[in-house]
Amino acid sequence: MDRRGFIKTTLVAGTAALAGNQLCAQDTRQPEEFVGILVDTTRCIGCRACEIACGEVHDLMVPDVLNDGALEKHRDTSDKQWMVVNKFETEKGEVFVKKQCMHCYQAACATACPTEAMNQTMKGPVIWDGDKCIGCRFCMVSCPFGVPKFEYNEWNPKIQKCTMCFERLEVGQKPACVAACPTDTLMFGTRVQNLEIARHRIYSHPDQYVHQIYGEHEAGGTGYIYLSAVPFEQIGFRTDLGNTPYPEYTKEFLYGVPMVLFGVPALLLGLNALVGGSEEGSEGSFDFEAKGDGGER
Amino acid sequence: MVHFVIQEMKPRGPWLTPFNIISIPVILTGLVILYFRFVYGLGSVTNLSQDTAWGLWLGFDVVTGVALAGGAYVITFVVYVMKVEKYHSIVRVTVLNGLLAYSFYAGALLLDIGRPWHAFNPYIGNSFGFSSVLFLICWHFLLYMVAEFIEFSPVVAEWLHWEKARRILKRLTLTTVILGITLSLLHQSGLGALFLMAKPKIHPLWWSEFLPILFFVSSIYAGLAMIIFEGTVSHKVFRDLIDPKSHHSFDDIIFGLAKGAAIGMFVYYFLKALLFIHDKQWTLISDGWGYWYLLEVIGFVLVPGFMFAFGFRNRSLKTIKVAAVMALLGVVLNRLNVSIISFNWYSQAHYYPSWQEIVVTLTVIFTEIWVFRWVVTRMPVFTSDHRAR
Numbered sequence: 001m002d003r004r005g006f007i008k009t010t011l012v013a014g015t016a017a018l019a020g021n022q023l024c025a026q027d028t029r030q031p032e033e034f035v036g037i038l039v040d041t042t043r044c045i046g047c048r049a050c051e052i053a054c055g056e057v058h059d060l061m062v063p064d065v066l067n068d069g070a071l072e073k074h075r076d077t078s079d080k081q082w083m084v085v086n087k088f089e090t091e092k093g094e095v096f097v098k099k100q101c102m103h104c105y106q107a108a109c110a111t112a113c114p115t116e117a118m119n120q121t122m123k124g125p126v127i128w129d130g131d132k133c134i135g136c137r138f139c140m141v142s143c144p145f146g147v148p149k150f151e152y153n154e155w156n157p158k159i160q161k162c163t164m165c166f167e168r169l170e171v172g173q174k175p176a177c178v179a180a181c182p183t184d185t186l187m188f189g190t191r192v193q194n195l196e197i198a199r200h201r202i203y204s205h206p207d208q209y210v211h212q213i214y215g216e217h218e219a220g221g222t223g224y225i226y227l228s229a230v231p232f233e234q235i236g237f238r239t240d241l242g243n244t245p246y247p248e249y250t251k252e253f254l255y256g257v258p259m260v261l262f263g264v265p266a267l268l269l270g271l272n273a274l275v276g277g278s279e280e281g282s283e284g285s286f287d288f289e290a291k292g293d294g295g296e297r
Numbered sequence: 298m299v300h301f302v303i304q305e306m307k308p309r310g311p312w313l314t315p316f317n318i319i320s321i322p323v324i325l326t327g328l329v330i331l332y333f334r335f336v337y338g339l340g341s342v343t344n345l346s347q348d349t350a351w352g353l354w355l356g357f358d359v360v361t362g363v364a365l366a367g368g369a370y371v372i373t374f375v376v377y378v379m380k381v382e383k384y385h386s387i388v389r390v391t392v393l394n395g396l397l398a399y400s401f402y403a404g405a406l407l408l409d410i411g412r413p414w415h416a417f418n419p420y421i422g423n424s425f426g427f428s429s430v431l432f433l434i435c436w437h438f439l440l441y442m443v444a445e446f447i448e449f450s451p452v453v454a455e456w457l458h459w460e461k462a463r464r465i466l467k468r469l470t471l472t473t474v475i476l477g478i479t480l481s482l483l484h485q486s487g488l489g490a491l492f493l494m495a496k497p498k499i500h501p502l503w504w505s506e507f508l509p510i511l512f513f514v515s516s517i518y519a520g521l522a523m524i525i526f527e528g529t530v531s532h533k534v535f536r537d538l539i540d541p542k543s544h545h546s547f548d549d550i551i552f553g554l555a556k557g558a559a560i561g562m563f564v565y566y567f568l569k570a571l572l573f574i575h576d577k578q579w580t581l582i583s584d585g586w587g588y589w590y591l592l593e594v595i596g597f598v599l600v601p602g603f604m605f606a607f608g609f610r611n612r613s614l615k616t617i618k619v620a621a622v623m624a625l626l627g628v629v630l631n632r633l634n635v636s637i638i639s640f641n642w643y644s645q646a647h648y649y650p651s652w653q654e655i656v657v658t659l660t661v662i663f664t665e666i667w668v669f670r671w672v673v674t675r676m677p678v679f680t681s682d683h684r685a686r
């Protein structure tokens with residue numbers, strides 16, 4: 001390759017590096033410190049005190065739990081409610097289940113977000129920053145649990161989803177829903193502790209629980225974990241999500257990117273040199289009379 | 298200079314052509330709809346929902362539009378890297394098509410995202426989502442548009458009689474071509490990678506961990522088919538702008554492109570079949586989704602693939618042109634299947650685009666055609682400019 005060719009390769013590769021470096025920052029988080037919430041659905045009485053607390057603390061809709069008859073249908077979280085409690089008829093009677101963001105250990109939404117508006121904090125909660133968000137809704141498409149919600153009827157829409165009361169955690173308080181729960185259905189703590197408690201409960205009451213902790217492995221493990229007396233399909237959980245952390249699905253592609261950015265230009269220059277060298281003038285001509293078919297004109 | 302620009306801004310040719318009569322009202326309606334979209338939110342004009350976060354604007358305008366714009370990188374590869382001079386005469390128009398398609402279809406992303414005033418966040422400041430496929434695509438769109446513009450700029454310089462600039466810009470062509478091809482390879486496959494994490498939501502016949510490769514391979518023949526299609530239309534519509542000599546060579550070019558497209562389609566079909574067998578998806582093809590899948594893969598990949606091959610061997614332009622249209626439909630179908638149709642396939646509430654979404658999509662397409670027409674009737678796109686010499 002001659003000097004010009006060399007400069008070109010360097011140039012192309014340099015531009016490539018600009019977009020390709022820093023691809024995956026090292027994960028420096030400490031798994032032991034991860035906080036989460038244990039939901040023991042066998043204890044829930046469906047009072048929806050958590051729904052009220054959530055609405056009040058975050059300035060969202062505060063449901064009228066006595067009169068709105070909301071338990072009659074299965075609701076999803078919405079852009080007005082970060083969490084809902086649903087009632088399921090099961091083989092063991094009525095079961096109430098709280099539903100919200102699972103705060104995945106490796107969050108698909110945060111990986112998807114092009115601006116880091118959706119952000120996995122060091123301690124675990126996954127939070128959203130409106131100053132960065134471009135509203136692309138890639139987080140919604142990517143979240144395996146379908147959690148982030150978008151304000152479709154706002155000129156300046158926000159993404160709405162549970163933050164595990166990140167601001168409260170910062171000042172040493174528990175999440176609002178946990179604080180409001182009268183039956184200890186919800187327990188806040190580090191994920192490791194919560195798993196321990198959950199295992200202990202299954203171990204000491206083996207016929208009271210199914211022997212699975214939802215969220216221990218699902219989607220690579222989540223901050224919220226659930227105990228249940230009935231199989232999780234019966235209480236509205238998807239059990240086909242797999243145990244692979246969702247960011248893994250795009251990892252290979254992203255790892256391939258720098259390789260392509262460096263390899264392909266080199267390959268192309270090589271090919272170009274092979275088919276005809278790069279003598280001054282012929283290359284990059286944007287004209288119709290190409291060098292080769294001079295005979296015609 | 299100013300006088301020249303004003304002169305060139307003026308419309309040329311008759312006003313009341315069928316295209317104008319259709320496109321002007323559509324574009325005006327589209328602008329009104331966009332007013333509502335920006336004042337009252339996306340929900341006021343689209344059928345998007347919490348379950349269907351991406352609809353026609355993203356699935357068709359961006360994902361499909363960019364696939365169809367693949368011609369530019371394929372042709373520049375053939376002409377500048379492989380130096381197959383036969384295709385030289387269509388480079389300018391194809392690059393122009395690519396540049397405009399990206400500006401408009403990737404630009405349509407700005408209509409779809411909820412907070413477009415933050416759109417520059419992925420490019421500046423501390424909000425680099427390096428682990429995000431969309432971040433990568435945003436960057437590549439921008440860089441690619443710049444590369445395409447530089448590739449096209451000698452034509453602009455010629456039009457403005459900037460002889461010196463033209464010569465300098467021409468020198469940049471190979472560099473930008475190589476950059477452009479690399480970027481295209483990455484963002485064409487990146488569009489497939491967008492859907493990797495949506496695994497639980499997309500029908501298993503369409504989701505595959507190889508989506509990036511499938512999207513890339515299909516973008517090659519989509520691009521080739523698009524050149525055949527656009528070339529054929531341009532040769533009819535802009536007949537008098539085109540060098541009579543290139544009418545003959547264009548037929549020849551079509552045969553070459555058809556051969557390339559046939560190979561691309563067979564490779565793609567082979568990959569599809571391989572995945573199908575490997576994932577043991579026999580049981581999946583016995584219902585409506587299965588038939589729909591077979592229609593796409595056999596009816597709009599295998600069949601047009603054979604038609605391209607047949608047309609090439611028997612020198613039948615007509616077969617090739619029909620095949621090109623079918624291949625394009627196949628790519629549209631595939632992209633829509635992945636991004637919209639089979640998305641949330643198990644859900645009762647299915648997404649259908651609202652009429653407003655369709656009108657805005659047409660607005661984007663028509664505006665692009667307007668700009669294309671404006672450029673080709675002024676700049677030396679189809680012929681080299683003799684004034685410049």
Ligand code: SF4
Nearest residue numbers: 101102103104109143
């Ligand atoms: S459940 Fe969804 S929104 Fe919540 S952290 Fe996981 S991927 Fe993100």
Ligand code: SF4
Nearest residue numbers: 113133134136137139
């Ligand atoms: S909508 Fe906002 S938070 Fe969600 S991925 Fe896009 S930029 Fe990130």
